[in-house]
Amino acid sequence: MAVANLRAVPVRKEDRAPLPGIGSEAEVGVSTAASNKVGRTPRLLILVAAVLMIGVYFFPLWNVRLTAPQYPEGLGMHIRINTVEGATENDLNNINNLNHYIGMKRIEPESIPELRYMPWIVAVVVVTGLATAVVARRKLVYAWTAVFLLVAIAGLVDFWKWEYDYGHHLDNEHAVLKIPGMTYQPPLIGAKQLLNFRATSWPALGGILAGLALALAVLAVVLAWRERRRLPALS
Amino acid sequence: MKRPTSRTTLLVSATIAAIAIGTLYSCTASSAGNDNVLVGNAASKVYVAPGKYDEYYAFFSGGFNGQIMVYGLPSGRLLKFVSVFSQNPETGYGYNEETKPMLQTTYGSIPWDDTHHPELSQTDGVPDGRWLFINGNNTPRVARIDLKTFETTEILQIPNAAGGHASPFTTPNTRYIVSATRFSVPIPNTDVPIDSYKQNFKGTLSFITADQPGKMDIAFQILMPGFNYDLGHAGKGPSDGWFFFTTYNSEQAYQKLELNASQNDKDFIAAVNYRQAEQCVAAGKAKSAPAEYFHNFMDEKSRVARSERKSSVKMLNPQDCPGVVYYLPTPKSPHGVDVDPTGEYIVAGGKLATVIPVHSFSKMQKAIADKQFDAEVQGIPVLKYNSTLAGEVQKPGLGPLHTEFDGKGNAYTSMFISSEIVKWKLGTWQVLDRMPVYYSVGHLMIPGGDSKKPWGKYLVSLNKITKDRYLPTGPELAQSAQLLDITGDKMKMLLDFPTIGEPHYAQAIPADLIKGNSLKFYKLAENSHPFATKAEADGGIKRQGKNVHINMIAIRSHFAPDNLEGVQVGDTVYFHVTNIEQDWDIVHGFGVLGADNAEVIIAPGETRTLRWIPKSTGIYPFYCTDFCSALHQEMQGYVRVSAPGSTVALKANVSERAKSQTARAQALPKHDHEAAEAANGSR
Numbered sequence: 001m002a003v004a005n006l007r008a009v010p011v012r013k014e015d016r017a018p019l020p021g022i023g024s025e026a027e028v029g030v031s032t033a034a035s036n037k038v039g040r041t042p043r044l045l046i047l048v049a050a051v052l053m054i055g056v057y058f059f060p061l062w063n064v065r066l067t068a069p070q071y072p073e074g075l076g077m078h079i080r081i082n083t084v085e086g087a088t089e090n091d092l093n094n095i096n097n098l099n100h101y102i103g104m105k106r107i108e109p110e111s112i113p114e115l116r117y118m119p120w121i122v123a124v125v126v127v128t129g130l131a132t133a134v135v136a137r138r139k140l141v142y143a144w145t146a147v148f149l150l151v152a153i154a155g156l157v158d159f160w161k162w163e164y165d166y167g168h169h170l171d172n173e174h175a176v177l178k179i180p181g182m183t184y185q186p187p188l189i190g191a192k193q194l195l196n197f198r199a200t201s202w203p204a205l206g207g208i209l210a211g212l213a214l215a216l217a218v219l220a221v222v223l224a225w226r227e228r229r230r231l232p233a234l235s
Numbered sequence: 236m237k238r239p240t241s242r243t244t245l246l247v248s249a250t251i252a253a254i255a256i257g258t259l260y261s262c263t264a265s266s267a268g269n270d271n272v273l274v275g276n277a278a279s280k281v282y283v284a285p286g287k288y289d290e291y292y293a294f295f296s297g298g299f300n301g302q303i304m305v306y307g308l309p310s311g312r313l314l315k316f317v318s319v320f321s322q323n324p325e326t327g328y329g330y331n332e333e334t335k336p337m338l339q340t341t342y343g344s345i346p347w348d349d350t351h352h353p354e355l356s357q358t359d360g361v362p363d364g365r366w367l368f369i370n371g372n373n374t375p376r377v378a379r380i381d382l383k384t385f386e387t388t389e390i391l392q393i394p395n396a397a398g399g400h401a402s403p404f405t406t407p408n409t410r411y412i413v414s415a416t417r418f419s420v421p422i423p424n425t426d427v428p429i430d431s432y433k434q435n436f437k438g439t440l441s442f443i444t445a446d447q448p449g450k451m452d453i454a455f456q457i458l459m460p461g462f463n464y465d466l467g468h469a470g471k472g473p474s475d476g477w478f479f480f481t482t483y484n485s486e487q488a489y490q491k492l493e494l495n496a497s498q499n500d501k502d503f504i505a506a507v508n509y510r511q512a513e514q515c516v517a518a519g520k521a522k523s524a525p526a527e528y529f530h531n532f533m534d535e536k537s538r539v540a541r542s543e544r545k546s547s548v549k550m551l552n553p554q555d556c557p558g559v560v561y562y563l564p565t566p567k568s569p570h571g572v573d574v575d576p577t578g579e580y581i582v583a584g585g586k587l588a589t590v591i592p593v594h595s596f597s598k599m600q601k602a603i604a605d606k607q608f609d610a611e612v613q614g615i616p617v618l619k620y621n622s623t624l625a626g627e628v629q630k631p632g633l634g635p636l637h638t639e640f641d642g643k644g645n646a647y648t649s650m651f652i653s654s655e656i657v658k659w660k661l662g663t664w665q666v667l668d669r670m671p672v673y674y675s676v677g678h679l680m681i682p683g684g685d686s687k688k689p690w691g692k693y694l695v696s697l698n699k700i701t702k703d704r705y706l707p708t709g710p711e712l713a714q715s716a717q718l719l720d721i722t723g724d725k726m727k728m729l730l731d732f733p734t735i736g737e738p739h740y741a742q743a744i745p746a747d748l749i750k751g752n753s754l755k756f757y758k759l760a761e762n763s764h765p766f767a768t769k770a771e772a773d774g775g776i777k778r779q780g781k782n783v784h785i786n787m788i789a790i791r792s793h794f795a796p797d798n799l800e801g802v803q804v805g806d807t808v809y810f811h812v813t814n815i816e817q818d819w820d821i822v823h824g825f826g827v828l829g830a831d832n833a834e835v836i837i838a839p840g841e842t843r844t845l846r847w848i849p850k851s852t853g854i855y856p857f858y859c860t861d862f863c864s865a866l867h868q869e870m871q872g873y874v875r876v877s878a879p880g881s882t883v884a885l886k887a888n889v890s891e892r893a894k895s896q897t898a899r900a901q902a903l904p905k906h907d908h909e910a911a912e913a914a915n916g917s918r
Binding site: 073094098177 | 790791792816817818819865866
């Protein structure tokens with residue numbers, strides 16, 4: 001739909017007009033202002049993507065849920081941008097209490113430095129995203145999306161690494177339950193049986209918003225790329 | 236020729252005889268009643284599939300076990316015992332230091348009572364699921380059970396009373412519950428000859444404020460003639476503001492009551508205008524009477540019970556407040572007095588009567604206005620029987636006791652002697668149906684059946700005699716309850732289920748009104764017990780003279796500390812155990828070798844204290860008694876007990892791991908520290 005609209009609507013004059021302070025077209029010898037700028041739709045997509053990212057401050061990124069025969073009601077963890085918390089007031093503590101049997105170290109949000117940096121990193125993504133939407137320069141759109149993608153990948157890899165760390169680096173000296181070869185890494189996404197517990201892990205609303213934002217950014221890049229190819233025909 | 240014939244004849248007759256005897260025998264065997272009550276789909280009507288919930292909570296008094304039993308209906312599955320007036324070594328109720336004050340009375344600590352009538356709190360005449368009240372019949376008391384925790388949270392002793400039987404029936408908004416004296420006694424109780432009964436013995440009707448948890452108190456007492464006050468029910472709708480009590484022994488017999496209290500053709504229902512009583516009390520017409528009694532209540536945050544002694548009540552003499560009480564003549568030692576859902580009809584169960592008399596509230600008011608009085612008993616006007624009578628159910632059966640209602644214009648009365656439930660129509664007084672019950676029903680119960688809005692689906696018959704209903708278990712048998720379907724024109728028998736003690740009465744309420752409020756655990760952060768230990772590293776041992784206090788935590792699967800030294804013979808040791816779990820159904824127990832009281836059961840988040848007096852030196856193990864986890868058997872520890880004056884130092888071990896956890900929590904910045912507190916529920 002968006003693509004179809006884009007084709008129907010001619011590129012508007014004001015979109016091509018140089019913004020104050022960014023009048024470098026002449027210097028770099030580009031024939032038209034338009035070639036440096038993206039159209040309205042990619043711009044809007046970047047704007048929406050940046051705004052959606054604000055949602056991750058309000059909603060958990062990921063949910064990990066544990067159920068067992070003795071826990072029909074389940075235990076849950078919400079991974080937020082700045083902390084890890086139980087699905088109910090005591091879930092995190094209860095998960096930690098259970099984990100002491102297998103020698104897993106306590107999940108303490110204070111000891112995970114990434115949770116302190118993440119709000120700032122996302123703030124940078126949001127602010128630069130908004131700026132990109134305002135400036136609307138093609139290269140900036142590419143760059144921003146690339147950075148966003150890297151941040152997302154890095155975040156997931158980091159999350160996986162923490163899961164690996166919790167699941168593998170067990171305190172065998174204090175572990176009550178030691179099963180040779182058994183590790184307790186919960187899945188990044190999907191479900192996995194860990195002894196009597198079934199662990200399921202899925203993106204939560206914040207994570208979905210972030211994924212959506214990323215998808216919109218990628219779409220903006222695709223559209224911007226196509227625009228660029230069509231420009232010579234227009235001029 | 237002759238021989239074989241006669242042989243054949245003999246054989247045939249023997250066979251016929253055998254079949255006949257067999258048939259007769261099987262008739263006898265089935266006379267237990269299994270043949271005439273079974274209904275085709277009864278099983279499916281009471282079947283609650285595994286993992287599914289019952290439709291109703293039913294609360295059965297435990298009678299002489301002093302407890303309450305919680306059942307699910309229609310399955311008849313037992314869910315819980317609630318300790319009320321009786322010590323319970325199973326949980327430590329009445330044994331642990333926190334709950335001991337609950338059983339305090341002016342007679343000392345009373346570890347037992349006889350519970351009779353569970354009564355759900357009401358809002359606008361309908362059970363609301365906030366609280367359950369129950370009476371102690373022997374040492375008159377009333378108790379409040381909080382239906383969030385299913386625990387007794389308050390007990391009030393009733394002064395100037397003996398035999399708290401007509402209790403704890405509620406007014407439509409639980410402003411008051413009542414307690415009336417079954418036994419009249421001298422008031423105040425003094426040393427008089429028993430044969431001075433008529434001169435010295437009195438009854439009292441107590442109105443107890445009950446709508447504020449933790450603040451039950453005697454609002455006022457009404458001093459009554461020395462009869463036996465048996466049961467009561469509040470008016471509702473048009474009769475709101477009135478309370479009705481049955482009396483028997485208007486003969487004022489004091490020996491061989493079986494015969495001597497059954498002489499009069501009619502005894503009374505006492506109709507009490509309690510709004511007027513309130514006005515008279517407010518106008519200063521009640522006298523302040525000396526009355527020693529105890530009020531015991533559980534503090535919500537510390538979960539430690541406290542006792543307060545009170546020393547007077549407001550006593551209202553009906554002669555000082557004309558119009559506050561009227562007597563309604565009622566045939567033959569009436570037992571139950573039940574007000575129908577509209578509030579117009581007052582049904583009496585005359586134990587020895589051949590009819591069920593029904594009084595009309597509107598006729599009673601007219602009779603009062605017209606002064607249709609027959610006589611006066613100690614200043615209380617007696618109304619003419621026919622002036623208040625709405626009708627009589629003729630030939631209902633033998634021994635009518637109690638009546639409840641289905642909200643569809645029908646009444647159901649229990650017949651003790653003829654052992655049946657009789658259904659009859661309000662207004663026409665016609666008997667509609669009968670159902671034999673096994674054996675000798677006392678109370679019957681329909682969920683909400685004494686309220687403005689009965690849930691008229693089931694009826695429970697609480698039978699007094701069990702005999703052959705279940706597999707025999709020696710001379711002492713369980714009691715027998717029976718569940719009936721009352722949705723159709725004819726009652727249908729659905730289920731037998733055993734109950735324990737001697738349940739007198741029960742009340743039931745739709746599960747939806749309670750189950751969502753049920754607490755899963757106590758919040759550790761809100762635990763204000765003076766000896767609460769909220770983190771593993773905070774446990775320890777302290778001496779105060781001959782008293783040794785041990786602060787201990789319990790968590791899956793250990794106690795901390797679990798090695799204690801420095802205790803001496805002659806010390807009194809207090810184990811203050813806090814269950815620091817904050818998880819549903821993770822309960823720990825604590826038992827120690829040689830404890831001469833009980834164990835303690837500790838719910839998540841609460842602190843319970845066991846007093847222990849070691850009598851000889853040695854090593855004493857303690858352990859978790861409530862199977863909590865895979866390593867429950869490892870959840871144990873030792874106390875070393877040394878000789879008096881020993882130099883063994885006080886010592887309690889705290890693990891390095893616990894210390895490091897605490898240290899880490901303390902090293903965090905202030906804000907994070909608080910977050911950590913909230914997150915791990917420790918420190």
